[in-house]
Amino acid sequence: MSDKNIKTDLNDCYCRGVKPTVAFEYIIRINDNELSVKEQKITGIKLHELEGTSSDTHFIKMVTKEGKIDIGPLIEVDLTECGIERFIILPYEQQEIDLEDCFCKGVKPVITFKYLLKINREKYSTEKEKLSREEILQLAGKDPKTHRLRMFTKGGKQIIEEGQIIDLTECGVERFVYEEIDCTEGFLSSDFNLITDSDRLFLSSLPNEVNVINERNLNWIVIRGYELPKGYNVKQADIAILIPPQYPTTQLDMVYFHPALRRTDGQPIGALSNQAIEGKVYQRWSRHRKPSNRWNSEIDDVESHLDLMMNCLKAEFDKR
Template structure:
């Protein structure tokens, strides 16, 4: 017996990158999720599930059970970002806005996971005058929980030296991808904390540029 009122279909909420969506289908395919999010044509995007651990890529016709806790967050990676100037290793996924920023640089970059630690490596980062090189390779670690958790420090190759001969403080060696990188132990302060939802690769590298410029202003 019914009360004469039609039951409204349940809507299942999910998030792709930073946008929120709903669907009446509790077990949509990755293809359907991309279509709802307007990521078209879907063949040009990879969809990753942001469950526990590192994001896992979903096949286009693979189904996801949105009724299961932890299955409602996803991120996309434009597949064409692996072509052209930015070509290289792509061993993990980043939020779409980070991929777009990396592509906008016009520099070669790689996404390398070594020893369970993902790192973004950018080759040929321009340096301010006052160092031993005009361009440097730089990498940053992407820790679990990013982009809600912060990016910290920066790693350079070759090692940076001030041309005026003054020593740079708080440096150490770091072995990664078959060579030794120079780690700059620079951290955010309570006055400049990581802002989840606002900070990302672009804002962190702006901070890295500030560290490099500030170092040269030291006596």
Template sequence: MENIKEPHEVSHFATSVNDVELLFNEPKVSGLQLMEKANLKHIECLDLFQLFEGDFKKIATDETVDLSAKGFERFITKDAEYRNYSVNNDPEVTDKRELTSVEILKLAGIDPEEHFLILVNKDGSKVSYGHQPQVKIKIECGGMHFVTERKDCVLDIEHCFSCGVIPVIAFKYIIKINTTPFTVGKPAMTGREILALINETPETYYLRYKHTGGSKIVEADEVVDFTACGIERFSAKAKNCTEGRVNKRDFLLPQEDVSYLEEKGLAYETLLSDGAQWVILRDYPLPAGYSQRHTDVAIRIPQNYPIAPLDMFYMYPNLARTDGQPIGALSPLAIEDKQYQQWSRHRTANNQWVPGEDNLATHIALMNHSLNEEFTKR
């Protein structure tokens, strides 16, 4: 038998959201169904209202309305009155569209004198407001996530590199340029800003930073992120050369030695003298207590280096102690037609040369140790 509908039966229920006509098969629908049917974007940022003649009612997303009831006209949406965010995973809510980092900290019950705010973006990137306490932060709908860190947090990026630790956002950072550490209050700086720390400019100085794969020149306006993994330290070197000296390169050093010398800003030459290979460090700085403030340092490079070890070092002009005390185990040696002073300093059985670990950098470190230890021996 054919099913015939009664004249009063209704097959569809019509309404509208923001003047978008909608049809439903059932009379009772939720606020969420209404907004989804109207293809609204970012529903979490909107409040839904049911309009009556001369009145309105706010409808929650999980609230049910009856489209068959009489007396209402339509639905509209407005920007949500309150916006949600979190601080250290604790939920917070505000009716303001902008807040400073200090306001966000205070609303979360956190002392802005001891802590600073960090915004964690959806892609995982972070923005520090440690040195921008009064900058207005637009509170986006959909939930923003903030974390905090203490203001006494100071990060040494060279230490992070040495330990293999990924740097975090801190209130201050210790960066090293050549051998001098600097404490800065930014998580990122341009090449020009970094060189300004040593009162130099990109027009007269090269800036490099050492990273896991070697070293890289930093351009004037290039931004270096101190929280990026793998940055160790910076080196700055003058672009100009003094007249009358051209650095000789009679043979090539391993790239790790070249990178080390360049990063330290050390002027050097490689030369052949009487069949021997030498690295000459020009105008090398010496610790206090010697008759010279700077000297040329010669280091013999064996033919099968770096498998073969480096041994001893040689000084020109010759050194003496300013206190008149003698220096032991010295002897003369002619290098590049000059009378160098041989320092017979050797590795011990407990500190033998290890190919793959030892290089010019570790030998220079031992030389520096010997120069300083001279004043503790006698």
């Protein structure tokens, strides 16, 4: 075969773990596009020309087995070096993608420089598109030997197994939740059979005391001293959530606070009323799901409802 007919596919070499051979033509990938070039060595400027972009507005990352490497306009890359999977060229303002935001919008995360992923209630940044279970737990400062990891997606919840790799660019990854494997020494009290296993694990992971209360045939979960968003008269409050019969098929709705909340700026809060729980006056916030965010028993639970209600508290300051 003539050398002029030899083509080397860098992505194929990367997948097979072999060093690309010198060839007449090289097949490279920029973002999701496949292109052919004849130069063995290629500069950042040339890559921008191929993609129709500029170093003034776009960054280049070379994806290798060692991770992502910055490629400046004058940097020269030898395509026969082992381990080049592809190149990423994207606008500077798109360097960080929030996976939870993509999930809510129902869009697939684009290939980018950084990804923002939610682990429990915090968000963490990573430059890797693919992370192992162990790496995700380490991002949150948790020991993979003492914690399990669950992934929430549009398809439901799943426990991530040891060594399992998660591709953050796959559509439908909402968030991750870690839980201590040993949950015997928690703050849970009373009968918790009325909630799910995932609820018990989540509530056990909280630093707060959690109680189950039954009054007038109504079951309540009460989280003591839960930290609230800024802007209210108290930093912490007891939070009550009504657990309806047939939960989790039946959705959770609204949230109740003791003591009552007021905005520190003096602005009124709408749709409030009182509710007697455990001999105290709790403040009921009538906050309900929209048709576009209907309850899904495969995904939603006490944790997701609590997260939604906390976001309602934050959104209160955008209304008035």
